[in-house]
Amino acid sequence: MTAVSDVSFEVPEGSILGVIGPSGSGKTTTIRMLMGSLAPSEGSVSVLGHDPLHFDHATRERIGYMPQQFILYPDLTAGENVDFVASLFGLLFFRRRRRVRQVLQLLDLWDARKRQAKDLSGGMQRRLELACALVHEPRLLILDEPTAGIDPILRRTIWDELHRLRGEGVTCLVTTQYVTEAEECDTVALISEGRLIAYASPADIRRQAYGGDIVEISTEATFDADVLAAMPGVHGIRQTGLRDFRVAVEDAAVAMPELVDAVAAAGGTVAAAREARPSFEEVFAELVERDRREHPVEAADGDGEASRAPSRTDAERAATATEAGLRGSDPAGHVPVEPATEGQGAASAVPTDTADTADTAAEDAALGSRGDREEVA
Amino acid sequence: MGLLKSVMRTLALVGKELVEVMRRPGAILSLVLGPFLVLAVFGLGYQGVKADLRTVVVVPADSGLPTDASAYEAFTARGVRIVEVATDEAGARALLENEEVDLLVIIPADAQARLEAGEQSELRVVMNQTDPVQSNYAGFLAETLAAEVNRELYRRAADEGRGYAISVGGEDLGDIPPEVIASPVTASTENIAPTTPGIIPYFGPAALALVLQHMAVALVALSVVRERRSGAMDLFRIAPVRSVELILGKVLAYGFLGAVIAASSVALLVGVLGVPLLGQLGLVAGVIGLLLLASLGLGLLISIVSDSERQAVQLSLLVLLASMFFSGFVLRIGEFNEPVQVAARALPVTHGIALLQDLLLRGEILRLWQVGALAAIAGVLLLASWGLLRREMRPA
Numbered sequence: 001m002t003a004v005s006d007v008s009f010e011v012p013e014g015s016i017l018g019v020i021g022p023s024g025s026g027k028t029t030t031i032r033m034l035m036g037s038l039a040p041s042e043g044s045v046s047v048l049g050h051d052p053l054h055f056d057h058a059t060r061e062r063i064g065y066m067p068q069q070f071i072l073y074p075d076l077t078a079g080e081n082v083d084f085v086a087s088l089f090g091l092l093f094f095r096r097r098r099r100v101r102q103v104l105q106l107l108d109l110w111d112a113r114k115r116q117a118k119d120l121s122g123g124m125q126r127r128l129e130l131a132c133a134l135v136h137e138p139r140l141l142i143l144d145e146p147t148a149g150i151d152p153i154l155r156r157t158i159w160d161e162l163h164r165l166r167g168e169g170v171t172c173l174v175t176t177q178y179v180t181e182a183e184e185c186d187t188v189a190l191i192s193e194g195r196l197i198a199y200a201s202p203a204d205i206r207r208q209a210y211g212g213d214i215v216e217i218s219t220e221a222t223f224d225a226d227v228l229a230a231m232p233g234v235h236g237i238r239q240t241g242l243r244d245f246r247v248a249v250e251d252a253a254v255a256m257p258e259l260v261d262a263v264a265a266a267g268g269t270v271a272a273a274r275e276a277r278p279s280f281e282e283v284f285a286e287l288v289e290r291d292r293r294e295h296p297v298e299a300a301d302g303d304g305e306a307s308r309a310p311s312r313t314d315a316e317r318a319a320t321a322t323e324a325g326l327r328g329s330d331p332a333g334h335v336p337v338e339p340a341t342e343g344q345g346a347a348s349a350v351p352t353d354t355a356d357t358a359d360t361a362a363e364d365a366a367l368g369s370r371g372d373r374e375e376v377a
Numbered sequence: 378m379g380l381l382k383s384v385m386r387t388l389a390l391v392g393k394e395l396v397e398v399m400r401r402p403g404a405i406l407s408l409v410l411g412p413f414l415v416l417a418v419f420g421l422g423y424q425g426v427k428a429d430l431r432t433v434v435v436v437p438a439d440s441g442l443p444t445d446a447s448a449y450e451a452f453t454a455r456g457v458r459i460v461e462v463a464t465d466e467a468g469a470r471a472l473l474e475n476e477e478v479d480l481l482v483i484i485p486a487d488a489q490a491r492l493e494a495g496e497q498s499e500l501r502v503v504m505n506q507t508d509p510v511q512s513n514y515a516g517f518l519a520e521t522l523a524a525e526v527n528r529e530l531y532r533r534a535a536d537e538g539r540g541y542a543i544s545v546g547g548e549d550l551g552d553i554p555p556e557v558i559a560s561p562v563t564a565s566t567e568n569i570a571p572t573t574p575g576i577i578p579y580f581g582p583a584a585l586a587l588v589l590q591h592m593a594v595a596l597v598a599l600s601v602v603r604e605r606r607s608g609a610m611d612l613f614r615i616a617p618v619r620s621v622e623l624i625l626g627k628v629l630a631y632g633f634l635g636a637v638i639a640a641s642s643v644a645l646l647v648g649v650l651g652v653p654l655l656g657q658l659g660l661v662a663g664v665i666g667l668l669l670l671a672s673l674g675l676g677l678l679i680s681i682v683s684d685s686e687r688q689a690v691q692l693s694l695l696v697l698l699a700s701m702f703f704s705g706f707v708l709r710i711g712e713f714n715e716p717v718q719v720a721a722r723a724l725p726v727t728h729g730i731a732l733l734q735d736l737l738l739r740g741e742i743l744r745l746w747q748v749g750a751l752a753a754i755a756g757v758l759l760l761a762s763w764g765l766l767r768r769e770m771r772p773a
Contacts, residue, residue: 037614039772053772057379057617065615071608073393075400087389088616090382
């Protein structure tokens with residue numbers, strides 16, 4: 001069984017990468033490979049310049065990890081748990097005492113430091129886990145669904161803290177099943193059924209889903225929008241109603257007046273035109289649906305993990321996406337491959353045919369997972 | 378710096394284990410006090426002697442033998458109490474089948490005539506026992522009863538023979554009492570052991586060894602399984618923690634706990650229950666230390682091979698059961714065949730019991746090789762646990 005396949009990316013130092021996908025999509029499997037607790041059957045993983053399977057102690061001390069479930073000791077107090085984890089990561093007494101106090105205060109747990117972990121609320125337990133991940137001042141923070149099952153206020157608190165850490169140069173890799181949290185990240189990797197289906201900045205992800213900016217136009221009478229397809233800068237058109245259609249354009253601000261004029265020239269009258277900003281739920285749904293159309297599931301287990309056929313080329317994907325989704329001259333729906341440039345220390349998604357490009361960028365990567373295929377049997 | 382951090386990590390693991398245990402005092406109380414309470418009840422309630430077997434003597438109806446129970450008292454052995462003399466064998470069997478009596482002694486009808494004819498007579502003893510121990514005991518009593526009857530026959534014959542000897546002028550023979558002729562040899566016993574403890578003092582050292590092994594095995598067996606189930610093992614995989622530090626942390630924590638329990642238990646045994654302490658305290662401490670090490674190794678091994686807490690508990694109980702049967706706690710190891718003896722000697726408690734009984738009750742170690750065996754068991758189990766844990770902490 002393949003849990004994760006064809007997932008390649010790099011994370012620039014001092015940035016936040018959000019690994020987003022539904023439950024069972026392979027996020028935790030990916031994290032386990034990054035942490036060295038799971039060996040990929042193919043491909044390679046490099047974290048802080050080291051193979052996770054052979055991390056030395058110094059490298060481990062630079063990584064903070066917050067698992068998905070509560071793994072701390074329920075009989076120990078909040079303070080004892082943080083102190084214990086700090087000891088494991090090699091903090092000596094005085095620094096440990098200072099850091100325990102700092103992280104507990106930072107996460108508003110100082111008053112609860114003498115309460116046993118089992119007596120803390122779910123939200124407090126999540127914060128306690130975050131405190132444990134932060135206590136040794138890691139340069140790389142890997143958080144597996146830190147916001148799962150907690151209230152929106154605490155989710156906001158956690159993201160604020162991650163942004164603050166990013167400001168201090170900490171690299172963060174965060175998994176989440178809340179698609180809307182993509183907005184919080186510098187880079188987003190969308191994973192579905194064990195495959196990386198998109199990897200870019202949130203803005204670019206949105207553009208990828210629809211082939212560019214989206215302009216929504218309503219006409220006063222029925223209008224055949226196909227006449228607009230030949231316009232320069234138009235990547236695709238989708239009729240959403242008899243009088244409504246969406247146009248994917250290169251730049252909405254430039255294209256909107258041209259589109260209004262073009263409709264008028266074709267005999268129509270524009271009732272309303274506006275730039276649409278689809279929510280990330282819509283974006284994600286669009287990308288997942290497109291990916292499913294392109295890659296029919298061969299087999300799936302009860303956990304939602306799937307084995308799929310080997311991935312096709314980007315051109316094939318783009319062609320299929322064009323047929324199924326937007327119509328236009330540009331390969332709308334293309335999930336682009338954006339290998340990081342050398343020195344960028346960035347994340348990259350590297351499918352089979354672009355692995356070599358990404359290799360050059362891996363040297364300075366704060367965290368990178370790259371290779372032809374990463375499969376976990 | 379690396380060594381300092383390693384020491385600090387190990388101490389953190391020790392502290393974590395101890396705090397966790399202290400926060401669950403019920404587990405310690407039940408593990409330690411439970412067996413001691415059972416032993417105390419056993420010691421206080423056990424009378425040390427078997428109850429007399431209720432016996433019906435069946436005499437042939439037309440034999441002319443007395444039917445008064447008191448007439449047979451001279452023939453009864455210790456452990457047999459004649460409750461009735463009956464002439465109806467079928468009725469007596471019914472009593473036996475209903476377990477209203479324990480033994481039937483059926484007197485042969487023609488004993489005198491057969492004796493005079495130079496033939497043996499059969500004294501039949503009938504029992505209704507499924508318990509093999511009780512059955513053997515009843516058989517032993519039957520033999521004793523038969524010997525008692527034979528002795529009485531000798532005595533009477535000797536008495537008659539003496540009268541005959543006197544009548545023919547054998548004056549010297551007349552000086553020998555018939556009891557001496559019937560029983561020319563009697564037995565007396567002498568015990569050269571340094572102490573002859575009662576039930577509780579005798580079983581005290583064995584119970585201590587058993588409690589220490591069980592406590593160590595049960596506590597450690599659950600600890601790794603619980604950490605695996607909670608996901609804490611993932612934390613250990615990710616943190617810069619070595620498997621040897623994990624093993625050391627647990628061994629030191631539970632070893633310290635076991636040492637405290639052992640010290641207080643020895644004080645209880647010696648001070649309250651009257652168990653003699655004839656050996657050197659240092660040697661006792663050394664043996665207890667080795668026993669704890671070996672038991673912790675066993676617990677760790679169980680913990681690492683168990684998939685769930687339930688399996689760990691089951692395996693711990695199996696070890697306890699095996700220890701009860703094969704360690705010499707109840708039955709002597711020499712009573713088992715050789716393969717079982719070998720298996721019994723693989724249990725830490727087997728050597729722990731023997732060594733502690735030697736040290737406390739005799740003041741010396743009689744079989745020094747058992748110290749080596751205990752150390753070897755500890756070494757093998759701890760090394761195996763370390764190897765398995767190391768493998769578990771590697772990437773899947």
